[in-house]
Amino acid sequence: MYFPDNRFHGNKIEGALPRALSNCNKLEVLDIGNNLIADTFPSWLGELSSLYVLVLRSNRFYGSIGDILANYRHKGYFSSLQIVDLSLNKFSGNLNSEWIGQLKSMMAKFNSSADIVRATNLSGMAEFYQDSTEITYKGSSVTFERILTTLTAIDFSNNRLEGTIPASLGRLVSLRVLNMSHNAFTGKIPAQLGGMTDLESLDLSCNELLGDIPQELTDLTFLGTLNLSQNQLLGKIPQSHQFSTFENTSFKGNLGLCGPPLSNPCGISPAPPSPVHVDDSSHVDVMLFLFVGLGFGIGFSMAILLRWGWIGIWFVKSVRAFLT
Known part of the structure; x- marks a missing residue:
């Protein structure tokens, strides 16, 4: 055909x-x-x-x-x-x-x-x-x-x-x-x-x-x-x-x-990410903050204990006076 x-x-x-x-x-x-x-x-x-x-x-x-x-x-x-x-x-x-x-x-x-x-x-x-x-x-x-x-x-x-x-x-x-x-x-x-x-x-x-x-x-x-x-x-x-x-x-x-025509050169590996650097003064500030906070906490706790101590003494004296 x-x-x-x-x-x-x-x-x-x-x-x-x-x-x-x-x-x-x-x-x-x-x-x-x-x-x-x-x-x-x-x-x-x-x-x-x-x-x-x-x-x-x-x-x-x-x-x-x-x-x-x-x-x-x-x-x-x-x-x-x-x-x-x-x-x-x-x-x-x-x-x-x-x-x-x-x-x-x-x-x-x-x-x-x-x-x-x-x-x-x-x-x-x-x-x-x-x-x-x-x-x-x-x-x-x-x-x-x-x-x-x-x-x-x-x-x-x-x-x-x-x-x-x-x-x-x-x-x-x-x-x-x-x-x-x-x-x-x-x-x-x-x-x-x-x-x-x-x-x-x-x-x-x-x-x-x-x-x-x-x-x-x-x-x-x-x-x-x-x-x-x-x-x-x-x-x-x-x-x-x-x-x-x-x-x-x-x-x-x-x-x-x-390599050319790309902008990426051969033989150069990308730099690894650098670690976060904290200087000595930062360490001092952190430690000072911790000590101050710790001292404040201890002082506050002692004040509460002392206050509850005086309240206890007063309560005991009051009871004794009532009984006598």
């Missing part, structure tokens, strides 16, 4: 995604973003060898992304995928490293010519047909009226993904945009991410990432946008190459980080 472009972006489509789309074996672009679709991840689309844009953003998709691979390993699984945007849904669970390993088109440098991607399956119309899509690029929502072969992007932001970030992402050497912010990823930032040498935008903010920033990330010499804020990172911020150009907003919210 010839169906190169399927874009129903920004409507009020509800329900589940029609399984009949798996019959569109020439489908190249599937953009159903900003709808009300409630379904699990459409792993059954993985067999569409021509699909290079998959946009599911801002719907009600839920569940795991990549646990269903066994049926597709021998056929190829999203092997042509160039842009995948799953942001603003309710996907959860760990991100399967094998799922990332199926994205073959992002592992090669073949698309470095910056040609315009055309609907080559439309015989006689390739010169007039061009796809477009909208993705978050360098922190802003950008509509690309022409999709170039160099435009490769993964956006898994604003979901409920957890576990560690797969080191296999480092194999996606032609990836330009990676956004995994606003999830619940834990563990360290994989040093293998330094292998994505074409990367221009990296956003891992608002997760629960630990440890230091890998020095290997300084190998990303095309990196123009970096956001590692609101994690639990620590140690000195690398200063080589592009890292020396980023502002403190790229690292804020990580109390353990130090």
